[in-house]
Amino acid sequence: MQRTPRVTAATVAERAGLSIATVSLVLNNKTQGRVSEANIARVQAAVDELGYVIDRGASALARGRSDLVILVAPDLSNPFFGAVIRGISAELGDRFQLVLSVTESGVQPTAADLRRFAGLRPAGLLVDAPSDAFLDEVVDGDPLVLLDAPELAHPVATVNYDMADAIDELAAHLASRGHTTIAYLDSVTGTTTFDLRRDRVIAAAAEHGMSVEAPDAARSVIDMHAAAYAFTQAWPALRDAGVTAVVCATDTHAYGVLEAARGLAIRVPQDLAVTGFDDLPYSAVTSPSLTTIRLPGEPLGRAAARRLIHQIDDTPAEDLPPLVATLVARDSTR
Amino acid sequence: MQRTPRVTAATVAERAGLSIATVSLVLNNKTQGRVSEANIARVQAAVDELGYVIDRGASALARGRSDLVILVAPDLSNPFFGAVIRGISAELGDRFQLVLSVTESGVQPTAADLRRFAGLRPAGLLVDAPSDAFLDEVVDGDPLVLLDAPELAHPVATVNYDMADAIDELAAHLASRGHTTIAYLDSVTGTTTFDLRRDRVIAAAAEHGMSVEAPDAARSVIDMHAAAYAFTQAWPALRDAGVTAVVCATDTHAYGVLEAARGLAIRVPQDLAVTGFDDLPYSAVTSPSLTTIRLPGEPLGRAAARRLIHQIDDTPAEDLPPLVATLVARDSTR
DNA sequence: CTGAAAGCGCTTACAG
DNA sequence: CTGAAAGCGCTTACAG
Secondary structure, eight states, X not given: OOOSOOOOHHHHHHHHTSOHHHHHHHHTTOXXXXXXXXXXXXXXXXXXXXXXXXXXXXXXXXXXXXXXXXXXXXXTTSTHHHHHHHHHHHHHXXXXXXXXXXXXXXXXXXXXXXXXXXXXXXXXXXXESOOHHHHHHOOSOSOXXXXXXXXXXXXXXXXXXXXXXXXXXXXXXXXXXXXXXXXXXXXXXXXXXXXXXXXXHHHHHXXXXXXXXXXXXXXXXXXXXXXXXXXXXXHHHHHHTTOOEEEESSHHHHHHHHHHHHHTTOXXXXXXXXXXXXXXXXXXXXXXXXXXXXXXXXXXXXXXXXXXXXHHHXXXXXXXXXXXXXXXXXXXXX | OOOSOOOOHHXXXXXXXXXXXXXXXXXXXXXXXXXXXXHHHHHHHHHHHHTOOOOHHHHHHHHTOOSEEEEEOSOTTSTHHHHHHHHHHHHHTTXXXXXXXXXXTTOOXXXXXXXXXXXXXXXXXXXXXXOHHHHHHXXXXXXXXXXXXXXXXXXXXXXXXXXXXXXXXXXXXXXXXXXXXXXXXXXXXXXXXXXXXXXXXXXXXXXXXXXXXXXXXXXXXXXXXXXXXXXXXXXXXXXXXXXXXXXXXXXXXXXXXXXXXXXXXXXXXXXXXXXXXXXXXXXXXXXXXXXEEEOOHHHHHHHHHHHHHHHHHTOOOOOOOOEEOEEEOXXXXX
């Protein structure tokens, strides 16, 4: 399979008539007053001719750190992460390579997974919506930034959404349409972002004179069908309690409610208003289109990556603009 | 940041009172008649006590190959890949680490991207829906499996869907509903899977007595809004040609048509039937729900990963069951 | 069954 | 400005 003997820095050095130390310096842009222009060009030429590529494993070994940035997210199949990943990799650029930790849907990586990552000697870790329990396992001093992890006990750099105003707007929106009793369909992952969403919705509802039903039955993983099932189970009790609107922890949960509502012959929004969080692209074409709180994924990814890079470089963190969630009102609430 | 001196194989060896060669053998399960049971246990214990993790970069360097498997896909934000990735990582298990190549939406990685991957000394490459042009760049002899890349000139191991029957069924389904002129909304990525879908739809339509309009305007990247725009542009001509149904290259394109149809006051399915390919989870809750050809992502990912592992191990490829696409008829065509 | 040693391909003081 | 050499942490013949 290996067609030609591997091209190494030694091959390049020989071709250029220089030492491998010089080749290394040039390839790492550390020529500042250490390599002459002529030799830089010579190395460059040899690299191009030979199609040389640095062996990143060897480089990592020599440096003690790889250029791998690991993204740990509980549910990469959630399209929300498409945007987040785009933002992250845009900021990481050429310098780092993004590695995705893929676990089962909604499941936090285990200590064993973390061990494997440690073996990669990562340049840094990005962890989306972790639980406090998970962070207990991340003992390490590796550069680490959390995404969407509000109010965590752990003192870790975190990039969060500012959701307070949008949630207040949502409550006002529902109250203005005459709702007095609403339900909350929660996510079961037990991460703080969902705790915060729920608590804020309950608080905002109260301020606008609405009460909130949030029974244990009304929870599911982030999966449309699981949410549909949970809602179907919870509905009789919710209906008896006088619920006329359901606020869901994610758009995916809300899609499940839309699906379940069809099965139960509940008209949305006439019988039941439905809302989500995320504003996935599909929310504009669901039936009916979904009122939701938009959480812009790409800026979140970008902000997290920037902070991580500052940690890696030991540069002071920038002041980044807040990531503001916004209410997008559509047909499912009017 | 580095709290304690790093635990290496040497640390473990010392603790166990053995050589690092023995430690390596045990950690790689190569003890077969080479290490005594007692010493295996001794190493095991030392590893546990010290929380030792193999340095994968160093290991890769010594072996000449890393345990990284790179997935190259033109558009990871497409939720279709969530399922594919799940399948892949399920098969890769603990032995390999999945690395995602993230490029801009719909763009094939460049030669420069490939160079970077080469520097990772990957154990193997998985490439989704590549173009022939892209494959020209993949000079290498690295283990390589293609996903969803039918009828490629390059002689490379490939895992494809069997779509012929489903497409024929789709054509029959549309013909039976009285359609005589249909349109095809293509993807612009220029990969063979989309060429095949289009060609087969045209052929199957002809067999069922329908003609197909596929103007250049009716193409877009895999993005809902881009598809909506393309369809809106193409619609006047399509309408004048008598088109009453549009078959889209992906569900995402179809969502765009649904969106555009609202803007144009076209009723679906009364004025226009709409279909897609993929059967994303959202297709059940769009308005109306979407008729589509289901392409099961997880089995595709699993099959590709299995074939790749056989290549890596130089084991004869298994006979895998065919990956059959199926028609899912919903409200958008009735 | 066990270990000393070479070697994988880099980076980085260090000496010149 | 340049290069010889040590060292990063493994794996793998090889000798015993």
